[in-house]
Amino acid sequence: MAQTVSNHGRFPPHILLLLCALLSHSLLAIVDGNTGGTWLVADVQSLYQKPVCSPPKETNSKRLPITHRSSPCSPLSADSRPSHAQILKNDQVRVSSIQSRIRDGKRSFSVIVPAKPGLSLDIGNYVVKIGMGTPRNDFYVAVDTGSDLSWINCYPCLSCHGKPSMLYNPTRSRTHTDILCNSTDCTRIDQHSCSVYKRCNYKVIYGDMSQTNGHIVRDTLFLSGFDTLPNFIFGCGNNNTGLFGKVDGLIGLGRDNISLASQASSKYGAIFSYCLPSVTSTNDGYLLFGKSTLSNTKFTPMIKKPSSPSFYYLNLTTILVGSYPLDVSSTVLTRDPGIVIDSGTVITRLPPVAYDKLKTLFQQLMDYQNYKKSPPFEILDTCYNITGLDKVRLPTVSLVFSGGAVLDLDIPGILYTPDPTLTCLAFANTSGGAYDVGIIGNTQQQTFDVSYDIANQMIGFRQGGCS
Numbered sequence: 449m450a451q452t453v454s455n456h457g458r459f460p461p462h463i464l465l466l467l468c469a470l471l472s473h474s475l476l477a478i479v480d481g482n483t484g485g486t487w488l489v490a491d492v493q494s495l496y497q498k499p500v501c502s503p504p505k506e507t508n509s510k511r512l513p514i515t516h517r518s519s520p521c522s523p524l525s526a527d528s529r530p531s532h533a534q535i536l537k538n539d540q541v542r543v544s545s546i547q548s549r550i551r552d553g554k555r556s557f558s559v560i561v562p563a564k565p566g567l568s569l570d571i572g573n574y575v576v577k578i579g580m581g582t583p584r585n586d587f588y589v590a591v592d593t594g595s596d597l598s599w600i601n602c603y604p605c606l607s608c609h610g611k612p613s614m615l616y617n618p619t620r621s622r623t624h625t626d627i628l629c630n631s632t633d634c635t636r637i638d639q640h641s642c643s644v645y646k647r648c649n650y651k652v653i654y655g656d657m658s659q660t661n662g663h664i665v666r667d668t669l670f671l672s673g674f675d676t677l678p679n680f681i682f683g684c685g686n687n688n689t690g691l692f693g694k695v696d697g698l699i700g701l702g703r704d705n706i707s708l709a710s711q712a713s714s715k716y717g718a719i720f721s722y723c724l725p726s727v728t729s730t731n732d733g734y735l736l737f738g739k740s741t742l743s744n745t746k747f748t749p750m751i752k753k754p755s756s757p758s759f760y761y762l763n764l765t766t767i768l769v770g771s772y773p774l775d776v777s778s779t780v781l782t783r784d785p786g787i788v789i790d791s792g793t794v795i796t797r798l799p800p801v802a803y804d805k806l807k808t809l810f811q812q813l814m815d816y817q818n819y820k821k822s823p824p825f826e827i828l829d830t831c832y833n834i835t836g837l838d839k840v841r842l843p844t845v846s847l848v849f850s851g852g853a854v855l856d857l858d859i860p861g862i863l864y865t866p867d868p869t870l871t872c873l874a875f876a877n878t879s880g881g882a883y884d885v886g887i888i889g890n891t892q893q894q895t896f897d898v899s900y901d902i903a904n905q906m907i908g909f910r911q912g913g914c915s
Contacts, residue, residue: 455493480779485770485813486844488859492837494863495728502730511734512576512672515590516727517695523575523588524694535573539794540879546594546788550756573794573890574698575695576726581621587696591735592724593791593900596704596758597652599660599683606687614696618684627664631683636706637664645894650683650698657662660687671737701791702758709902710842712737718902722915724791726860726894733914741789742897745908748849750900751786760900761786762907763850764886767806770813770843771830774805783885789898789907793889795864796875797825801888803877808875813843828864828872835869847892853909863894
C-alpha cells in the first residue's frame with residue numbers, strides 16, 4: 449500500500465518507476481516508488497499559449513464550435529483579449545458577486561451584487577457564434593451557465609462596440625416580435641419595466657456597475673448550421689456599458705426558465721453539454737444541445753437550492769493529490785447545499801480549510817522535486833519558477849463526486865501558466881470565509897465533456913471530450 453506524505457514531507461525509501469499510460473498533451477502518468485503517489489510529466493512548452501490556430505476539425509453538425517476568447521483561435525481582436533492578471537482580477541470580482549448573491553438568498557438589485565443570479569462583471573471566457581433573425585445575422589456571444597437572460601447588442605444603441613451594421617436590428621427581421629408589458633413572458637424577467645410604447649424593458653446591473661439595458665423581444669435563433677429555435681426570448685440591448693470586452697452579447701445557460709437551456713428543452717430535451725478547450729489549445733471545443741452520443745460518461749446528482757435557482761450544485765466528496773485523499777471531511781469540502789459548477793468562473797475556489805490541505809499536500813510533493821518557488825501571482829499563492837526547464841513533473845489531482853463521477857485533471861486543470869517562466873497551482877480559497885460555497889471553475893473543466901442532464905437532475909463528466 450502506498451504511504452502518505454508525512455508532516456515533514458518524508459517518503460518511503462524504495463525505488464520503483466512504473467510506466468502506466470501515455471496521455472495527450474505530451475503527458476506521462478507514472479507511479480513513483482519514492483513517494484508512492486501518481487504523477488504527471490509534461491513538456492514545459494505545452495503549458496503556455498501557442499501563437500497559431502490549427503484549422504478547425506470536421507465536427508458533428510449539431511455542435512457549435514466554442515473558443516476561449518484569449519486563445520489564438522479567438523474570433524475577437526487581439527486588443528480585446530485581457531491579460532492573465534486582468535483575467536484573474538475579473539475572476540475575483542465575479543466570484544465575490546456569486547458568493548454575495550448566494551449568501552443573500554434573495555433577489556436583490558443592488559449595484560454591488562448581480563441583478564440576476566450568476567451575472568457579474570466578467571460575463572464569460574468562452575464564445576460561440578450564433579445567428580439571429582430573418583434574414584440571419586451572426587454574432588459572437590459569451591456562454592455562461594451562471595446567467596439566465598440572454599442578450600445581444602441591438603440597434604439603435606447608445607453604447608455598444610462595433611458599427612451599427614454589426615448590431616442586431618429587430619426592425620429588419622421579419623420573424624421579430626416585441627414582448628409587451630402585460631404579457632406573462634415579461635413577468636419572467638427580473639427587474640422588468642414598461643416603456644412608453646408598452647414594450648417590456650429589462651435592466652441587468654453587474655458587480656462593477658457595468659450594465660445592459662434594453663427591451664425584451666422574440667426572434668429566430670440559429671444554432672449550428674440550419675438548426676433553429678423559433679420565438680427565442682432574449683434582451684435587445686440598447687445601452688450596454690462597462691467591461692464586456694468586444695463580445696456581441698451573452699447566452700445564458702442557467703437553470704431559470706428564461707435561459708436558453710430551458711427554452712430549448714421542448715426541442716432538444718432538457719439536456720446540453722460542452723467541452724471547453726484550454727487557453728493553450730489550438731483547436732475549438734463545442735456546445736451541444738440534446739443528448740450526446742459519447743459513451744463512458746460518469747454522472748453525479750445535480751442539487752437544487754431554491755434561494756439561488758440559477759446555479760448548478762454538486763456534491764464534492766474528496767480530492768486526491770498524487771493519489772492521496774485530503775485529510776478533510778466532505779462537509780468541509782461541500783457546504784450546504786453543494787459546490788457550484790460554473791463555466792464563467794476561471795479558478796476553482798475551495799473553503800479555506802480544504803484549500804490549505806490541498807496546497808500543503810501539493811507543496812510537499814512538489815518540494816520533493818526541488819522546484820524553485822515564486823511569489824504569488826494575483827489570487828494564486830502557490831507558484832513555481834520554470835525558467836530553463838524542458839519538462840515539469842507534478843502530482844495528479846482528482847476531484848471525486850458522489851455517485852462515482854471523477855475529474856482526473858489534465859495538466860491545464862492543475863497548473864495556471866501566465867508566461868513561460870511561471871506556473872501556479874490553479875486553485876484558490878473562497879476568501880470570503882468558511883461559510884462561502886466552493887466553485888468548480890472552467891480551468892478544471894477544460895477538455896472534459898460536461899453534460900447537464902436537467903431532466904434527470906444529473907451532471908456527467910467524460911475525459912477527452914474535445915478530441
